[in-house]
Amino acid sequence: MPASLFDCPAPAKLNLFLHVTGRRADGYHLLQTVFQLVDRSDALDFTVRDDGIVRRTNDIPGVPADTDLVVRAARLLQAAAGKPELGADIAVRKQLPMGGGLGGGSSDAATTLMALNHLWQTGLTRAQLMALGLQLGADVPFFVFGGNAFAQGVGEDLLPLKTADCWFVVIEPGVSVPTAIIFSSQELTRDTKLVKITDFPEAHNLLYGDFGKNDLEVVAAKQFPPVAEAIKWLKTFGNARMTGSGACVFCAFEHEHQADEVLKQMPSKWIAWKAKAMQEHPLAHLTKS
Known part of the structure; x- marks a missing residue:
């Protein structure tokens, strides 16, 4: 089993348009948007632990570790994969602003799901990771999806889309x-x-x-x-x-x-x-x- 992954990118997204088309009975808004990945990113480091502890190793102002989507994503994957013995030390180097509309927290969570799925050798498919991501936030499935997309629903219904190189x-x-x-x-x-x-x-x-x-x-x-x-x-x-x-x-x-x-x-x-x-x-x- 690989022991670590360093400098894992969590790229930003831009919404090339964003239409609000309705609202569900549970209060979630129905959207249509095009998600565009760009090459500005947060970066995350992962080191596997064998004691089941999931720990963020650095402070992020205004984001307590236990409520961080990164920690929540790791624990969600741990439970879904039935791997309570596996844990991770995670360092998050923020470059993307919080409250900026760039999806930074969601992207960090998606990178965590993809990196730890690989490191822990849990074998979950992309679709399974996307379903886990949706429990964390509506934008997380897009970042797991793997490419640019036309999105509908609350943002989880994704169709691949070739966008302009610019x-x-x-x-x-x-x-x-x-x-x-x-x-x-x-x-x-x-x-x-x-x-x-x-x-x-x-x-x-x-x-x-x-x-x-x-x-x-x-x-x-x-x-x-x-x-x-x-x-x-x-x-x-x-x-x-x-x-x-x-x-x-x-x-x-x-x-x-x-x-x-x-x-x-x-x-x-x-x-x-x-x-x-x-x-x-x-x-x-x-x-x-």
Whole structure:
């Protein structure tokens, strides 16, 4: 049995559009979105233990270890696989902001499921890991899925999608947006018309055209003025929009030098960076279909 895996990436995602199409009786919102992986990531280290203890070895401000999705994911896999004797020391190096709409916590959890499934040799399939991930959060199954996707339902119904090879400029506006605040807003519309995957056959249109929108953007921009300001500034360069429930804002560019030019002009009050579109999760090879 392999003893450890180091520098396991947990990549960010962008929502190229995000439509809220309804609400279930249990309160969960029905969505349609395109998830896009990008090459900016958190990084996790895993070392197997033989005493059943699952332990996060470093502090993350504002995230107690026992409530961390990483620890919860490991314990969920431990129980599902019937491997109570196996544990792990896990170190999480955060690069993705919390409350940014980039899926950082969900991606960390998915990387944990994939890495420990491999290290513990539990043999669970990708579909089984996705089902476990859904118990942790609606975005987790996407990161286990292995590639970009058109998502429906609460985000768990996934169809593979080839997206454009491009570069993104992403702005962190300096605020953390709690997802629950946005989804519970009275101003959120929940009746956007359903689309089909055949409605956007050209990924190019998702990035540079006017297809779709983020239904959460209006609510977040109104409640968090720095989000509105970042969108307004980035829109002078292209089709900028917010990802997820915020706060991060992004714009796509066909060439890296275009992204570099925008970053040169970025106001110093924001953290901003460029990222390359990815077609496949870097750990997809660890999990059998």
